[in-house]
Amino acid sequence: EPEVTQTPSHQVTQMGQEVILRCVPISNHxxxxxYRQILGQKVEFLVSFYxxxxxxxxxxxxxxxxxxxxxxxxxxxxxxxxKLEDSAMYFxxxxxxxMGYEQFFGPxxxxxxx
Amino acid sequence: AxxxxxxxxxxxxxxxxxxxxxxNYSYGATPYLFWYVQSPGxxxxxxxxxxxxxxxVQGIKGFExxxxxxxxxxxxxxxxxxxxxxAEYFCAVGARQAGTALIFGKGTTLSVSS
Numbered sequence: 589e590p591e592v593t594q595t596p597s598h599q600v601t602q603m604g605q606e607v608i609l610r611c612v613p614i615s616n617h618x619x620x621x622x623y624r625q626i627l628g629q630k631v632e633f634l635v636s637f638y639x640x641x642x643x644x645x646x647x648x649x650x651x652x653x654x655x656x657x658x659x660x661x662x663x664x665x666x667x668x669x670x671k672l673e674d675s676a677m678y679f680x681x682x683x684x685x686x687m688g689y690e691q692f693f694g695p696x697x698x699x700x701x702x
Numbered sequence: 703a704x705x706x707x708x709x710x711x712x713x714x715x716x717x718x719x720x721x722x723x724x725x726n727y728s729y730g731a732t733p734y735l736f737w738y739v740q741s742p743g744x745x746x747x748x749x750x751x752x753x754x755x756x757x758x759v760q761g762i763k764g765f766e767x768x769x770x771x772x773x774x775x776x777x778x779x780x781x782x783x784x785x786x787x788x789a790e791y792f793c794a795v796g797a798r799q800a801g802t803a804l805i806f807g808k809g810t811t812l813s814v815s816s
Contacts, residue, residue, distance in 0.1 A: 619801045631746070631792060633803035643801035679745060689800040690736070695745040 590614045592694035594680050600700045601670055609665045609697045611680030619643070620663045621681040621691060622655065631679065637663065638685075670701045704729050706793050706807035714813040715783045723778040723810050725793030735776040736794040736804065737767055746792065752776065753798075763787070788814045 593612045601607050613620050622634040636643040637655050654666045663682075667674055677698050681691040707726045715721050727733060734753055738746040750761025757769040767778045776793060790811050794804040 621803075623804075630808040631794075631804075631806040633805070636801045636803065638801050644803055646803065683800050685800050690748060690751055691796075691804060692748070693738070693746040 592680055592682055592692050594678075594694040594697050596697060597695065598698045598700070600702065603672060603701055604669050607667050607670055607699060609667075609678050609680075609699070611663045611665075611694055612661050613663055613680065613682030614692055615661070616684070617682035617692070618685045619683045619689070620655075620657070621683070622665045623679045623681065623693075624648070624676040625679065625696075626673075626676045634665070667699075670699075672701050675699055675701045704795070704805050706795050706805055708791075708793055708807035708810050710810045711808070712811045712813065714815055716815050717785050718782050721778075721780045721783045721787070721812070723791050723793075723812070725776045725778065725807060727774050727776065727793070727795045729774075729795050729805075731797060733795045734798055735767075735769060736796070737761065737765070737776075737778050738792045738794060738806075739789050740792065740809075741789045749778070749791075783812075783814055785814045785816065788812055 595610045620637045623631050625631045633646050635645040635649045652668045656664050677696045679696045680694045683689040683691045705728045736751045737749040739749050749765050750759050752759050752769045760766050765780050769776050790809045792809045793807045796804040
C-alpha cells in the first residue's frame, strides 16, 4: 500500500540554524501539507501546496518557513532560523484532488531545537 | 470560529468493555469529519471518515462513528475494546475541498485496563 515517507525521523539542531525536513508524498497525489504537533498539544496545520504554489497557510507559517517541491517526488519544509519553540513533531500529508479526498499522513519528523 | 472539541482528555476502559469518544465541532460550512489514531511515537492513521450519505460510518479495527448534524457531533464508538486500542485519538474537521486545512481536536488518550 502506498504511503507517505519522511526523513529524518529525528533531527536535533541548534537555535538559529536552518533545517530542512523532507517528505515523499504518495505518487499520484496532487496536494501536499505540513502540520506540526508540539509535545502534548494538538496537531496544527501549517501549509498546503498545489501546483507549485501555496494553497493555504496558517498564522504559524511565517517568513521563517518555506516549502518547496524541488523535484517530482520530494516535498520539503525549510525553517530558516530555528527557535526553541519550533521543537515539535512535523507531519507531512498528501491527498488527491477529487471530492472525497482524505489526507494521508507520514510518520513524522521529531525536531528538537537546543 | 472553526474548532473541534474533544471534552475527554483521558479515558480508561476495561478490556472487552464498550467505548465512546466524544467530538463536537464548530464549522461554517458542511464539513468533512475524520477520526485519526496515533500510537506512541507513530504517525496519524485514519480510522474513519464522513463525507455524506449514511450518518453511521464504519472504519478500521471495528470502530464506527455517527454524525449528528443537529448536535454538531461525531462520536467514535467501539463495542469491545482490545488492549491494542490504547492510543491517542484525534477528531478532525475539514472543508469539502482538497488543499484546505484539517482542524484537529486536542485528542483523547485511551488507556485499556485488564
